[in-house]
Amino acid sequence: xxxxxxxxxxxxxxxxxxxxxxxxRNLGTFPTREKAEQxxxxxxxxxxx
Numbered sequence: 001x002x003x004x005x006x007x008x009x010x011x012x013x014x015x016x017x018x019x020x021x022x023x024x025r026n027l028g029t030f031p032t033r034e035k036a037e038q039x040x041x042x043x044x045x046x047x048x049x
Contacts, residue, residue: 002036005029010036012043 001013001024010033013024027043030036 002033002040004033012036012040 001015002010003013004010009029009031011029012027014027015024017023018025028036028039030039
């Protein structure tokens with residue numbers, strides 16, 4: 001899940017909540033939405049290797 005921050009950057013969060021904290025895990029902050037989407041695809045690729 002990608003959210004836009006107040007600073008104008010985009011942050012990638014995990015799809016599931018972290019059972020320990022009850023919040024979504026931060027998977028990185030990126031300058032553009034395209035970069036965040038590209039990284040999300042990379043994460044999904046490695047999860048299913």
